[in-house]
Amino acid sequence: MLRFVALRVGRALLTIALVVTFAFVVLRLSGDPALMIMSPDAPPEALAAFRQAWGLDEPIWLQYLKYFTAILQGELGQSFRDGRPALELVAERIPATLQLTLPALALKVGLGVPAGIYAALHRNSAIDRAVMTFAVTGFTVPSFVLGLVLVLVFAVQLGWLPSGGQESWRSVILPVISMGLGGAGILARFTRSAMLEVLGQPYIRTASAKGVPWGQVVRGHALPNAAIPTVTIVGFMVGTLLAGAVVVESVFSWPGVGRLMVVAVSNRDLAVVQCILLLVSATMVTSNLIVDLLYGVLDPRLRGTAPAGGGH
Amino acid sequence: MSLLSLEGVSRVYATRRGLFGTPVPVRAVDHISFSVAPGRTLGIVGESGCGKSTTGRVALGIERPSEGTVSFEGAAMPTPGTPEWRRLRARLQLVYQDPLGAMDRRLTVAAQVAEPLEIHGIGDKAERQDRVAALLRDVGLRADLAQRHPHELSGGQRQRAVLARALATDPALLVADEPVSALDVSIQAQVINMLTDLQEARGIAMLFISHDLKVVRQVSHEVAVMYLGRIVEQGDPEAIFADPLHPYSRALVSAIPVPGPRRIERIVLSGDPPNPADRPSGCAFHPRCALATASCRAEVPQLKPAADGRQVACHLVEAA
Amino acid sequence: MSEQVVPVVAAPPRPKVAIPPGVALAMLWLGLMVATALLADVIRPYGITAMDLRARLQPPVGFGGDWAHPLGTDELGRDVFSRLVESIRMSLMIAFGATIIAAVFGTTMGFLAAHFRGWVEQAVLMLIDFQASMPFLILALSVLAFFGNSLPLFICLMGLYGWERHARISRGLAIAANAQGYAAAVRQLGATPMRIYLKHVLPNIASTLIVAATLSFPEVVLLESGLSFLGLGVQPPMTSLGNMVGYGREYLTRAPWILLSPSVVIVLTTLSVSILGDWLRDRLDPTLT
Numbered sequence: 001m002l003r004f005v006a007l008r009v010g011r012a013l014l015t016i017a018l019v020v021t022f023a024f025v026v027l028r029l030s031g032d033p034a035l036m037i038m039s040p041d042a043p044p045e046a047l048a049a050f051r052q053a054w055g056l057d058e059p060i061w062l063q064y065l066k067y068f069t070a071i072l073q074g075e076l077g078q079s080f081r082d083g084r085p086a087l088e089l090v091a092e093r094i095p096a097t098l099q100l101t102l103p104a105l106a107l108k109v110g111l112g113v114p115a116g117i118y119a120a121l122h123r124n125s126a127i128d129r130a131v132m133t134f135a136v137t138g139f140t141v142p143s144f145v146l147g148l149v150l151v152l153v154f155a156v157q158l159g160w161l162p163s164g165g166q167e168s169w170r171s172v173i174l175p176v177i178s179m180g181l182g183g184a185g186i187l188a189r190f191t192r193s194a195m196l197e198v199l200g201q202p203y204i205r206t207a208s209a210k211g212v213p214w215g216q217v218v219r220g221h222a223l224p225n226a227a228i229p230t231v232t233i234v235g236f237m238v239g240t241l242l243a244g245a246v247v248v249e250s251v252f253s254w255p256g257v258g259r260l261m262v263v264a265v266s267n268r269d270l271a272v273v274q275c276i277l278l279l280v281s282a283t284m285v286t287s288n289l290i291v292d293l294l295y296g297v298l299d300p301r302l303r304g305t306a307p308a309g310g311g312h
Numbered sequence: 313m314s315l316l317s318l319e320g321v322s323r324v325y326a327t328r329r330g331l332f333g334t335p336v337p338v339r340a341v342d343h344i345s346f347s348v349a350p351g352r353t354l355g356i357v358g359e360s361g362c363g364k365s366t367t368g369r370v371a372l373g374i375e376r377p378s379e380g381t382v383s384f385e386g387a388a389m390p391t392p393g394t395p396e397w398r399r400l401r402a403r404l405q406l407v408y409q410d411p412l413g414a415m416d417r418r419l420t421v422a423a424q425v426a427e428p429l430e431i432h433g434i435g436d437k438a439e440r441q442d443r444v445a446a447l448l449r450d451v452g453l454r455a456d457l458a459q460r461h462p463h464e465l466s467g468g469q470r471q472r473a474v475l476a477r478a479l480a481t482d483p484a485l486l487v488a489d490e491p492v493s494a495l496d497v498s499i500q501a502q503v504i505n506m507l508t509d510l511q512e513a514r515g516i517a518m519l520f521i522s523h524d525l526k527v528v529r530q531v532s533h534e535v536a537v538m539y540l541g542r543i544v545e546q547g548d549p550e551a552i553f554a555d556p557l558h559p560y561s562r563a564l565v566s567a568i569p570v571p572g573p574r575r576i577e578r579i580v581l582s583g584d585p586p587n588p589a590d591r592p593s594g595c596a597f598h599p600r601c602a603l604a605t606a607s608c609r610a611e612v613p614q615l616k617p618a619a620d621g622r623q624v625a626c627h628l629v630e631a632a
Numbered sequence: 633m634s635e636q637v638v639p640v641v642a643a644p645p646r647p648k649v650a651i652p653p654g655v656a657l658a659m660l661w662l663g664l665m666v667a668t669a670l671l672a673d674v675i676r677p678y679g680i681t682a683m684d685l686r687a688r689l690q691p692p693v694g695f696g697g698d699w700a701h702p703l704g705t706d707e708l709g710r711d712v713f714s715r716l717v718e719s720i721r722m723s724l725m726i727a728f729g730a731t732i733i734a735a736v737f738g739t740t741m742g743f744l745a746a747h748f749r750g751w752v753e754q755a756v757l758m759l760i761d762f763q764a765s766m767p768f769l770i771l772a773l774s775v776l777a778f779f780g781n782s783l784p785l786f787i788c789l790m791g792l793y794g795w796e797r798h799a800r801i802s803r804g805l806a807i808a809a810n811a812q813g814y815a816a817a818v819r820q821l822g823a824t825p826m827r828i829y830l831k832h833v834l835p836n837i838a839s840t841l842i843v844a845a846t847l848s849f850p851e852v853v854l855l856e857s858g859l860s861f862l863g864l865g866v867q868p869p870m871t872s873l874g875n876m877v878g879y880g881r882e883y884l885t886r887a888p889w890i891l892l893s894p895s896v897v898i899v900l901t902t903l904s905v906s907i908l909g910d911w912l913r914d915r916l917d918p919t920l921t
Contacts, residue, residue, distance in 0.1 A: 011761075018762045022771075026778045140902040142854045144861050144874075145895040148881060156885050163884075243767030247858050251881075261770070262862050265777040273777040280770045288765055374820060393825075401822030414817040416832050428821045477821070 004296055012289045019281040023274050024067050028060075071278070077271030079264075086271040090257060090279060096166065097256030100175050100248065101241040107180030108187050108237060113230065115184070116191025120199065121218065131188055138185015143244070147178035147251040164253040175252045179244055183237055190233050194226040201225075228295065235291030239284035242276075314347035315517045316371060316485055321345070321380035323366050327589060338589045340366040342541035343380070350484065353511065353518040355532030355549065357525050357564065361586060363541040364521045368487045371519055372404055373397060385484070402432045402481035409490040411470035415462040421448070421473045422458035428480040447476040452506060468499040472506070479510065486511070487519045492527065504530060525564050529553050537561045540586045540596040543615060547622030557624045559601045595627065603628055655911045658904035665901055669721040676714040681869055684709035689887045704889045706879070715871055716893050722872040726787055727852045731845050733791025738798025739841060743829050745799070746806035756803070760796040768793050769855065776864050786865060790856055794848035801844055805837040839916045846909030850902035857898050873898050
């Protein structure tokens, strides 16, 4: 078990290292990092100090090493728009993003998982078909289209809910729905196929043939086993929470990390972009790690072997 | 001069036992030597897992020996994947146990038979077509089958198609690895006859690998009996068939059904089937040998000359 | 030399494929979209930047508009229908280009991993893991921030999407083919690796790769339209579906039609490719997820 944990943690750290390397390479390829990270019209002394601090006149491998250590120490540069540390700028936006993403995650799981289970248990029923149709729509309607249509109907036409801003709890409803509905569809589809797979296994048929009541078979055998793949996909969703916020926050002018990312990208505020990139990869890697460890708990057979990748 | 010769060849694989087990070296082939002269057939016979297929692959040059040397036409076998190795493929060919698996199921028979000609740049398009037609005739496939796909042929027809492909570049050596064991008994004899006819007509040398001593006897000029990676007896097939010297050969020969009264009593092998990962000490055959003595458990018997020019690796057989 | 009973196994008569109505509709819609993209110059009644300031914010036919501008006009009096046609061409071109780049790149990486094994394979697997574990939108945004935006760069960037799916599939299938069967046999005939992979392995796994591409295609459409919606994808004066939605958003209250027609096209197109892809997968390769 110790070996299993060590392997997983090692892999997580490796992924983070890869992201840092990615940022380093892209930064070097795109021009003078001093100009990019600071600003084109920063005072020459500041530029010189930056070059010295980041060792830009040194051999590339040493630069890489220094870049790496700087990032480990949390030195992520300054936003060239207002000169504040990028980390601070990003950190103060996190609560706003969580206000949207956590309820959206709850919506995905709370709606998607039960719908998937229900559809699997009532295969080919009208409700099953409805759930599957909803699921397909879930990932073919982009969240910005869904968001704008919701605004059009509930804010513009009916006037029930605000179309943007962050005034009251009612402002949260539309963004959360646009963010969570598609994921609920994906999760429903996934849960359904995981359930169907488990329900087709011989041990389920055996248990049911031995006269164990169906409800008990489902609760005792099917659900725990179907939970394993479902947990993976939920873990993946947790990891992508921040990424999912990018589009929806822009639609609703929500002052979160996602909106910050879009603004930073259009202004080419690289320190901020880099900071968000690292934040996202850290969440992603951490949630993957937790899922991997959970896997080990849920299914002891998998310890030491690689579970199927987190993608879908 | 011999066409192909193997000199003290071993092939060792590392296998892991269990998920975290340390790798255990498994000697699939252990220190074997033989040579094949042009136009002659050496039969290799043994149970599955005795290393006969690995021997065939090493002889072909698909795998490199872990120890020892393989030479073909007087030169060392080049490293797999190198240009010389690829050029040499025209001279060395393989006939497969599973002809369907050895063919690309999307291509017609004619396209597959033409493939080695294309690869080795033999002839232009028209010449290749003629040559493919001639090859298909030689292996007894009707011309109208040329445009069929592999799954539209019978097992025997597939094996003929694979053989036509192997013969396309006029190879000097064919390695036939269980070429008929997947076929119906009624078709086996036809394919065997065709193989020997073609061999005689074209002067091809052959390494004929089979678990079936009866078939091996039919085609071979010489037979090597393998047990757990080693040759235990080698010599003239008729002599081995009439009077097997090694206890293992005796068991194999006795298992062949013969009409009329038996000359040799049927010997049923007891004990565990051989596992190359867990090789017994001394003579590998001793746990299953009724005649085993203390020295069989302790010492590995070497192949040494015995009666009628045969070679036997057994402590109990008198050297000639 | 006669094999008496030659069981001539004729190719099984192809069962008549009954195309479900949903799939037929999806095909019809995609055909319409491809035709629109190919014939955009002919179909388009106006230039996409042609302004008609006297006819600004005209509603579509059926909502008080006239046939001069069937889908209405925008704030500058540009014809929405013409812009929609041009956007369909642009979005489809990007999605096709990107899907092809991803397929070629991914398959090449998969073959390299399968051929060389060892550290090459480990490196490819590490890249696959990296790609699969990072939200692509964030990576794409970072690259756009660092490099700025141009159409070729944008298409190449979208081409990085989904390559890992092709790499994973082609690696697995090539390893299987190399281990036994036809690829090993052709290698033994003396074929170069290039010939083995391009002439034998690739055609044999093509159907699986095509199915994988139909899974990526709608995702690329969504990604492109998302980025363009944010103003970070296709840049004006060029236009794409996401771009139109982004622009139309400013006029949501006064002229919702600007935004609704491209939205409908996005949804119907991704839906159609998904339906078609699912159907193809069930028919060609049920093992693929």
